[in-house]
Amino acid sequence: MIHFTKSQARLFSNISVSIAMTVVMTGGMLLVHAGYCIDFFKLWFNDFLVGCCIAVPTGLLIVPIISKWVDLHTAEDTSII
Numbered sequence: 001m002i003h004f005t006k007s008q009a010r011l012f013s014n015i016s017v018s019i020a021m022t023v024v025m026t027g028g029m030l031l032v033h034a035g036y037c038i039d040f041f042k043l044w045f046n047d048f049l050v051g052c053c054i055a056v057p058t059g060l061l062i063v064p065i066i067s068k069w070v071d072l073h074t075a076e077d078t079s080i081i
Contacts, residue, residue, distance in 0.1 A: 018059035022051040
């Protein structure tokens with residue numbers, strides 16, 4: 001079984017989410033704009049590669065900033081169950 005450190009897990013998570021969202025968004029946008037065609041996967045793969053070049057660095061830069069901001073504005077739950 002693979003075990004990650006916390007920093008490795010965050011990095012892997014950010015990259016995985018960026019790639020997964022790129023798959024779904026580029027596929028969905030291509031379907032909406034061009035419909036399904038013979039060359040769909042060839043067209044999609046080109047869009048996917050461009051999307052990954054944008055999404056992965058953005059995810060690595062933006063996600064930690066948003067996570068820190070959310071943590072700063074999240075109250076501790078002090079209720080006892």
